[in-house]
Amino acid sequence: MENKNMDKSDYLEQAADIDQLDEKILKLITKNARIPFLEVARECGVSGAAIHQRVQRLLNIGVITGSEFTVNPQKLGYNTCAYMGIYLEKAKYHRQVVAAMRDIPEIVECHYTTGQYAIFIKIQTKTNKHLKKIIDSQLQEIEGIARTETFMSLEMDFKRQVPIQ
Amino acid sequence: MENKNMDKSDYLEQAADIDQLDEKILKLITKNARIPFLEVARECGVSGAAIHQRVQRLLNIGVITGSEFTVNPQKLGYNTCAYMGIYLEKAKYHRQVVAAMRDIPEIVECHYTTGQYAIFIKIQTKTNKHLKKIIDSQLQEIEGIARTETFMSLEMDFKRQVPIQ
DNA sequence: GTTGAAAAAGATTCAAA
DNA sequence: TTTGAATCTTTTTCAAC
Numbered sequence: 001m002e003n004k005n006m007d008k009s010d011y012l013e014q015a016a017d018i019d020q021l022d023e024k025i026l027k028l029i030t031k032n033a034r035i036p037f038l039e040v041a042r043e044c045g046v047s048g049a050a051i052h053q054r055v056q057r058l059l060n061i062g063v064i065t066g067s068e069f070t071v072n073p074q075k076l077g078y079n080t081c082a083y084m085g086i087y088l089e090k091a092k093y094h095r096q097v098v099a100a101m102r103d104i105p106e107i108v109e110c111h112y113t114t115g116q117y118a119i120f121i122k123i124q125t126k127t128n129k130h131l132k133k134i135i136d137s138q139l140q141e142i143e144g145i146a147r148t149e150t151f152m153s154l155e156m157d158f159k160r161q162v163p164i165q
Numbered sequence: 166m167e168n169k170n171m172d173k174s175d176y177l178e179q180a181a182d183i184d185q186l187d188e189k190i191l192k193l194i195t196k197n198a199r200i201p202f203l204e205v206a207r208e209c210g211v212s213g214a215a216i217h218q219r220v221q222r223l224l225n226i227g228v229i230t231g232s233e234f235t236v237n238p239q240k241l242g243y244n245t246c247a248y249m250g251i252y253l254e255k256a257k258y259h260r261q262v263v264a265a266m267r268d269i270p271e272i273v274e275c276h277y278t279t280g281q282y283a284i285f286i287k288i289q290t291k292t293n294k295h296l297k298k299i300i301d302s303q304l305q306e307i308e309g310i311a312r313t314e315t316f317m318s319l320e321m322d323f324k325r326q327v328p329i330q
Numbered sequence: 331g332t333t334g335a336a337a338a339a340g341a342t343t344c345a346a347a
Numbered sequence: 348t349t350t351g352a353a354t355c356t357t358t359t360t361c362a363a364c
Binding site for chain 3: 211212213214215218219
């Protein structure tokens with residue numbers, strides 16, 4: 001291997017070959033996963049079979065990773081949203097800390113970051129009290145975490161996917 | 166009105182009435198928006214019509230907000246992900262700053278926060294250079310922004326929706 | 331609220347271009 | 348890669364429970 005510090009997965013992930021039809025398809029199905037492919041076909045001026053095959057290809061090459069119905073957390077009783085920066089005692093604890101976080105379902109996003117924090121998470125809880133409980137009785141108990149800093153979201157102004165095209 | 170500082174929308178959003186069947190449906194369709202409702206029906210041991218009506222109700226009462234195919238940003242060439250805390254010159258600029266951010270498609274999430282930052286965003290760009298360009302030529306130009314702090318994500322460890330049940 | 335049955339619509343496959 | 352046609356499955360509606 002040319003460089004002992006890299007393996008294949010460390011190279012820049014190659015952007016997929018996406019043409020304008022793919023983009024148009026993606027724009028439609030990333031906004032509504034239940035849209036009939038025949039309707040996509042009509043809007044794109046091609047056959048349903050073409051859309052079917054294109055979507056299959058986009059799935060196969062990993063451009064599309066799946067589909068989901070999205071829920072409104074508040075309607076499920078999740079009224080508190082916060083971001084937290086995590087300081088580790090030692091950087092080498094990273095892996096095990098992330099593993100522990102995966103077991104806390106309220107942590108909905110977890111990133112390995114640079115800057116002042118080693119890990120950065122998004123957490124959604126039912127109440128502020130629920131958040132405090134998780135911080136005190138779960139997060140602070142994780143071996144390797146030195147301390148945490150919390151940024152409460154008072155309101156989510158918007159959320160969307162990466163721009164297509 | 167009892168309290169001049171609140172209007173109806175400021176009260177705690179009431180969690181919806183969700184029974185175990187709703188939860189089972191949500192678990193399935195939040196993981197795969199394209200799953201046939203008949204398959205959901207089979208897994209739940211009820212009729213397809215029941216699933217159809219339940220999903221319709223969950224949409225009507227706002228528990229489900231929509232559906233989307235999810236894309237892998239890297240496959241679209243978006244290799245840089247960062248979180249940014251925004252300091253405002255004055256809190257009153259909040260509204261107009263958020264409006265300006267909405268016009269920057271690379272900003273995929275925007276929150277009104279407490280703590281050291283007034284606004285907290287997630288931004289996805291093609292490269293670090295692309296991020297720098299947006300910070301220098303777009304973000305810093307927004308009237309009301311004092312300064313920003315950036316936390317680069319080196320790796321997203323996981324991402325998921327709020328726990329159901 | 332749930333059901334089964336009917337009708338309408340969509341998904342999937344495939345041979346041909 | 349795309350297409351239209353054939354087939355199979357799902358969605359949607361609705362009267363009845």
